[in-house]
Structure formats: C-alpha cells, structure tokens
Amino acid sequence: MDAQQVPPDMSNWTPRAKFLDNTHNKSELIHLLSSTFRKHHITVEQCDNDADTSIVREALAAASDGSVEVRAEDADVLVMLVHHSSDSHHPLFLTTSNGSYDVRKIKESLSETQKSYLLFCHAFTGCDTVSAIAGHGKTTLFARFCEGDAAEYIDIFLDTEATKETVIQAGTAIFKYIYHGRDTTLGEIRYNMFSRKAAAGVIKPETLPPTEGAAAQHSLRAYLQTRDWILLQSMSLNPSDYGWTIGVHGYEPVPTLDPTAPEELLQFTSCNCHGDCSNRRCSCKKNGVTCISACGVCNGIACRNCSHDVVEIGQNLASQLPQCPSPTELSVLPLPGDPSSCDPLSRGFMLPWSQTHYSVVEPGSPVNLQAAQTAQLHMHREGYQQYNKKK
Incomplete structure (x- = not known):
C-alpha cells in the first residue's frame, strides 16, 4: 500500500528487524506473548538462552504421542530434528515461510555417514553461532566430509568429552583438508594463496584460509555448538572457554588470540x-x-x-677490498639499463643489506663480500631467495 493508504495509527510503526534489535523491546514482546498464550491454556516454556534445543526437545517428546508440526525459520532446528528423530516417533514436520519439510523423508534419503556428520558439518561450515567459510558452500563441504578422508578429525567433534587441545588440532587439520594442504601448515597455505592472487592482481582476503589463531577459535565455537545439539542442551560448556567473550551486548565471538x-x-x-x-x-x-x-x-x-653495519666505501679502503665480483661468483639484480647487458661490472648491481634495504654499488666499486654474503644468508632465512651465491 502507498503512503496515502496507511492509516494514521500505523504511520509510525517500526520495521520488525529494527524493533527486535532492541533487547528491551524483545523482552517485552516475549512477556506479552507468553502471558497471552497462558491465558488461553497454552503451555509456554521460556528459555534464558538459545531456544532451538528446547524447541527440538519438546517436539521430540510430543512426537512420541502423535504427529507434530514445528514452525520456525531456523535451519538449525531442522538439522537437529533430522538427527534426533527415529522410527519410533510419529511424523514430524517443520514449516517455514518457504514451505513444509517432512523430517522422516529427509532422514531416509541420507546415508549413515551423512546422518552421523550432519550436525558437525552444519556447525563447522556456518550456522547462527559459527561463521561460514567464504568460497566453500555447505553442500560441497558436506560431500567432501562424507568421503571419509577427514573422519578421524570429525569424530573428535562428535566426542562430547573431547579436550580443547584435541579440538583445536582437529579443527586445524580439517581446515588444511578443506584448502588441500594436509602436508603443510595453514600459514604456508595462506601465504601461497596470497602470492598467487597477488600475481593475478585480485586479492579477496575473505577467500584466504584463516590464520592458526582464527582457526582455533572457529573450531572451539563449532565444537561447542555441535555438542549442544548432540545433548540438546544450550551452553553445555562455558562459552568463555570455547571461542566467546562477554561484551556490551552479551556474548561476542573471539576472532583470534594472536x-x-x-x-x-x-x-x-x-x-x-x-x-x-x-x-x-x-x-x-x-x-x-x-x-x-x-x-x-x-x-x-x-x-x-x-x-646492519653499512660498509663505507672510500679511496683509503680501495686497496684492501676486492673489486665487484663477476657474474660467476655472485648472482645479482642488474640496475635498469640495456636489457642485453647482464654484466654487473658494467651496469652496477644491488646488494641486499637487510630484508627490505638494498645498497646500490656503482660499476667498478669495491665491495665487502663477507658483509654481502652475511646479508644474503639472512635473507635466505627469511624466505627471500632472490639473491643466491652460486656454487
């Protein structure tokens, strides 16, 4: 309807999303709905934390006596219903604004491995409490996880008694599996991907693998959420120990401790x-x-x-220092000039004194080879291999 058709008493209505962003508004709305339902003899269970586990628990209990329809817009609820439902339950349905889903039919379409990994995959690849992995869709990762190559690590997330250390190790290994680098480190995978993207001229940071620290916090949050869903118990462990911190508006995710x-x-x-x-x-x-x-x-x-110690080149030292080495003694980076000439004696060259600094040596100038070789060794250790002494 256009602005002229809006009744006067509706002209100042607040959009639903903006209204619910205010915690006071949300609390008052819940209180109003609860009291109204109870007046009409409808059983109400008010949750202090996330209500999803309570909804599923109550739905499963009711499904023991008859068919149940759950109305929710949350995929988390559907995933839990599929995981926990059994043949002993009466028909269960989840109805959303997009339609209705038969929980039993969905479960029957899954393999045993898919049923086992469903909760973990949904949590690790992104849900209400865990961030998604950019560039890696849920369906693709679910299929890869069910191939069994990462089974030993996924099983740790399904163990409700797993330690934080083993969870972090398993989560890091899963990230390496996702990015096809099981025999290296996340840092090396991240660096190599960055180098390739930089060479192509397009870098989207969100598509890079997480750092070791970010992967650890992601894994802890995913484990806590998977554990809550398995036990149908909200905050089954202290969130502050599993990737969360208490902020101004409640719990906030910890990006990394690095x-x-x-x-x-x-x-x-x-x-x-x-x-x-x-x-x-x-x-x-x-x-x-x-x-x-x-x-x-x-x-x-x-x-x-x-x-570094800068080598002072002067006439009083010229007699004591050797002349610039020939190309067979030291690989050098020629200065801009005639591309056909690669002789450092005729063109000059650059000596690496540190990771980021270079000294220009003019043609025919004497140079301290020991200092140059020491600087080159330092650069080798840091991964800068542009300059190598030839054997």
Whole structure:
C-alpha cells in the first residue's frame, strides 16, 4: 500500500528487524506473548538462552504421542530434528515461510555417514553461532566430509568429552583438508594463496584460509555448538572457554588470540634526522626500533641505528677490498639499463643489506663480500631467495 493508504495509527510503526534489535523491546514482546498464550491454556516454556534445543526437545517428546508440526525459520532446528528423530516417533514436520519439510523423508534419503556428520558439518561450515567459510558452500563441504578422508578429525567433534587441545588440532587439520594442504601448515597455505592472487592482481582476503589463531577459535565455537545439539542442551560448556567473550551486548565471538600484526609493524615509526640517529633525538632510537627505508634522510641505510653495519666505501679502503665480483661468483639484480647487458661490472648491481634495504654499488666499486654474503644468508632465512651465491 502507498503512503496515502496507511492509516494514521500505523504511520509510525517500526520495521520488525529494527524493533527486535532492541533487547528491551524483545523482552517485552516475549512477556506479552507468553502471558497471552497462558491465558488461553497454552503451555509456554521460556528459555534464558538459545531456544532451538528446547524447541527440538519438546517436539521430540510430543512426537512420541502423535504427529507434530514445528514452525520456525531456523535451519538449525531442522538439522537437529533430522538427527534426533527415529522410527519410533510419529511424523514430524517443520514449516517455514518457504514451505513444509517432512523430517522422516529427509532422514531416509541420507546415508549413515551423512546422518552421523550432519550436525558437525552444519556447525563447522556456518550456522547462527559459527561463521561460514567464504568460497566453500555447505553442500560441497558436506560431500567432501562424507568421503571419509577427514573422519578421524570429525569424530573428535562428535566426542562430547573431547579436550580443547584435541579440538583445536582437529579443527586445524580439517581446515588444511578443506584448502588441500594436509602436508603443510595453514600459514604456508595462506601465504601461497596470497602470492598467487597477488600475481593475478585480485586479492579477496575473505577467500584466504584463516590464520592458526582464527582457526582455533572457529573450531572451539563449532565444537561447542555441535555438542549442544548432540545433548540438546544450550551452553553445555562455558562459552568463555570455547571461542566467546562477554561484551556490551552479551556474548561476542573471539576472532583470534594472536596479535593483529608482528610487533615491529605495530611499533612502526620513522625519523627525519640529519644526524647519525645514534641518540634519543631520533624518534626511531627513542622508540627502540631500527631505522627503515621510510626514514627521510638515512633511509634505514646510512646511520648508526640501522639493522646492519653499512660498509663505507672510500679511496683509503680501495686497496684492501676486492673489486665487484663477476657474474660467476655472485648472482645479482642488474640496475635498469640495456636489457642485453647482464654484466654487473658494467651496469652496477644491488646488494641486499637487510630484508627490505638494498645498497646500490656503482660499476667498478669495491665491495665487502663477507658483509654481502652475511646479508644474503639472512635473507635466505627469511624466505627471500632472490639473491643466491652460486656454487
């Protein structure tokens, strides 16, 4: 109806979603409905926490005496009804705004493995309390899980007595299985995927695997939810121990316990000193970090607060230092110039003094090979293998 047809007493009505976002409104609505139902001799059970398990428990109890129709919009309720229903129950139906579902027929269409893994799969791949895994649909993952390759890890989530440590280990292994990297670490899988996407020029962070810390918290929440559904008991364990924390609006998920970034990045600072950065006038020195390439004057190379010892090249040292090595002695990165020339003696080259800093050596200049080799070794350890000494 258009605005002219709205009755005056309805013009200020609040949308349902916005109304229910207010916890006070929700509490008052529940109180009003409960009191009205009781006045009409309808049994009401009010839940302090999530009502889904209570709904399923009461529906199963009623199905022992006759057929039952459950009205809900939550897929969690349907999954629990399918898992817990048996041949001894009378017909069970779940009715939503999209139609009605026969619980018995759904269960009969599933294999034994699918029946066993249904609760775990629904929880781990995303439900009301556990985030979904971007780029991996429920149907696809359900089929992969039921192939049996991850059975030993899934069984841990179905064990109501499993420890937190085993749950985290199993959850991490399942994530590695999802991303096809069972023989490596999540960090390596994440780095390799990032590198491929960066090379392609398109990076969507949500499609990357979770970090080890995020996978641990996800696994704990998924285990707690699966356990609640198995036992039909809300908050069967302390949520604060299983991926949740108490915030302003109640329980909130813990994304990860790992730091946001390495400490050296969190303490990022730079200076613009005209001296040698050796005293506390230097903002880098004052904050206890080394100078970096973003520093205005020293560029993290020409000062006493660098992460390396800069080799001073002067005429008084020329007689004591060897000349630039030939291409057969050291692999180098030629400076921009004639692409047909690869001779570092004629074009100059760059020596890696640290992970992020390079010193340009002009053609024919002497260089400290020991320092260069030490810097190269440091880069090898950090995974930077652009520069390798030839055997």
